[in-house]
Amino acid sequence: MEFESVHYFLEGKTILVTGATGFLAKLLMEKILRVQPNIKKLYLLLRAGNSEEAAQRLHHEVLSKDLFRVLRGQWGADFVSFISEKVLAVGGDVSVENLGVKDTELREKLWEETDTIINSAATTKFYERLDVAMGINTMGALHVLNFAKNCSKLQMLLHVSTAYVCGEGKGLVAEKPFHMGETLNGSSRLDINLEKLLAEEKLKELEAENASEKTISSVMKNLGTIRSNLHGWPNVYAFTKAMGEQILMNMKGDIPLIIARPTVILSTHSEPFPGWIEGVRTMDLFVAMYGKGKLRRSVGRRSTIIDAIPADMVINSMIVALEACSKSCSKALIYHIGSSLRNPFRISDLEDLAHQYFTKHPLTDMYGKPVASSKKVTWMSSVSSFHRYVNIRYMLALKGVKVMNKVCCYGHEAFYNESKEKVKKMVGIMRLYKPYLLFEGIFDDKNAENLRMRKMKGKDDDDVGRFNFDPTTIDWTHYMLxxxxxxxxxxxxK
Structure with missing residues (x-):
């Protein structure tokens, strides 16, 4: 069947979006309301005890963002009434049954009206507590699926995952599903219920010992890393997202399911305007450090391909995939949304463009003076070599080789303790990012490419531009600068 217009497809839809305060969910909400104001309803699930708290969060953490300036401009004085009519904030929590929606009447209404569910709720921290990550990324997927099965008019469920569920993959990484119990290293069968039980028992044990919140957090984070590594995943984020996918694929039944696997998500390419982003995300940590003159050495290779994709292209692909599913144009469930296969962007490109930008537009320090960024970063092939480097650097500093003023000011012992903490923090960051800075895989996007080709053959030419997610259209130099x-x-x- 042929594609028609996305504008027509979205008309009259009732959509439930989880994780509504998240980066992608904000963009999705803005895009839908901007291109199709005649949707029936947009229900936004936010972590809150009730709808009143959820409405406050929606106002302060979503609608107040600069992202909505174009939509505000379209509606002018009618913006608030438009939002009130089309959008409803729902208090809840994906980590508990029924998505934590306590209002029985509202829950029944959601089950009765919702025809599309988009699950974008996630914790994306690489170093997260196992219980927290499992609650949102794994059990959250199950709770969303169970909620979807109660929706009498449900047409489709779209789950936002990550391409990096593949772990430290090499070669061409296919858009294929996980089997229940599958691990990345084949060392043992993965039992999701056991992982959940281990997290719960460890938490109970710590609470019984009256451990401090700091201790509990540290132990549970370390447990997350241990369990992830045991089964072949580099961090608890990828591990718990992979388990979430396994649950969905194994238990979906007749529910039409789409799994979107974006790679590294960057700022917007075009819509609603170029360059909108929230915070410092993944690879942007290194751009920020470079601009601040703090990136001299790092784990990584200049030849490593950073599979990155602008956020608006991710949103566009998700909406087009929903349309394809509704038209039965595609039976493919999984879509890699990235650039490494068709328009690769390397660490060397990022470094060169960062240097070019910050040379022309330097950041300023606390005194208003321009910060000089280094010309070239020394890239190191292992965390251990980086660790040795920073240890030597701070030992020399301790002896007053380059920072005698600090040694005099703080005293040797204080400076030594400060140096140890800095070394620990820097090495910890490199250990977390190593799998991506040394990544050797290329993400196959055959399913996504077929989706693009079908869309280009559709009847609405305007859709091709307004819902572009073709990575070959990205001019990396122009976009980055x-x-x-x-x-x-x-x-x-900051």
Whole structure:
């Protein structure tokens, strides 16, 4: 069947979006309301005890963002009434049954009216407590699925995952599903219920010992890393997202399911305007450090491909995939949304463009003076070599080789303790990012490409531009220098 118009497809839809305060969910909400104001209803699930608290969060954490300035401009004085008519904030929590919606009447209404569910709720921290990550990324997927099965008019469920559920993959990474119990290293069968039980028992044990919140957090984070590594995943984020996918694929039944696997998500490419982003995300940490003159050495290779994709292209692909599912144009369930296969962007490109940008537009320090960024970063092939480097650096500093003023000011013992903490923090960051800075995989996007081809053959030519997610259309130099890095400086770097 042929595609028609996305505008027509969205008309009259009742959509439930989880994780509504998240980066992607905000963009999705803005895009839908901007291109199709005649949707029936947009229900936004936010972590809150009730709808009143949820409405407050929606106002302060979503609608107040600069992202909505174009939509505000379209509606002018009618913006508030338009939002009130089309959008309803729902208090809840994906980590509990029924998505934590306590209002029975509202829950029944959601089950009766919702025809599309988009699950974008997630914790994306690489170093997160196992119980927290499992609650949102794994059990949250199950709770969303069970909620979807109660929706009498449900047409489709779209689950936002990550391409990096593949772990430290090499070669061409296919858009294929996980089997229940599958691990990445084949060492043992993965039992999701056992992982959940281990997290619960460890938490109970710590609470019985009256451990401090700091201790509990540290132990549970370390447990997350241990369990992830045991089964072949580099961090608890990828591990718990992979388990969420396994649950969905194994238990979906007749529910039409789409799994979107974006790679590294960057700022907007085009809509609603170029360069919008929230905070410093993944690879942007290194851009920010470079701009601040703090990136001299790092784990990584200049030849490593950073599979990155602008956020608005992710949103566009998700909406087009929903349309395809509704038309039965595609039976493919999984879509890699990235650039490494068709328009690769390397660490060397990022470094060169960061240098070019910050040379022309340097950041300023606390005294208003321009910060000089280094010309070249020394890239190191292992965390251990980086660790040795920073240890030597701080030992020399301790002896007063380069920072005698600090040694005199703090005293040797205080400076030594401060240096140890800095070393620990820097090595910890490199250990977390190593799998991506040394990543050797290329993400196959065959399913996504077929989706693009079908869309281009559709009846509505305007859709091709308005819902573009073709990575070959990205001019990396222009985008980084004129959209992404300026947006990062404006919205993310402090």
């Amino acid at each position: 004129n959209a992404h890095i300026p947006g990062l400086v404006k919205y993310g770097v």
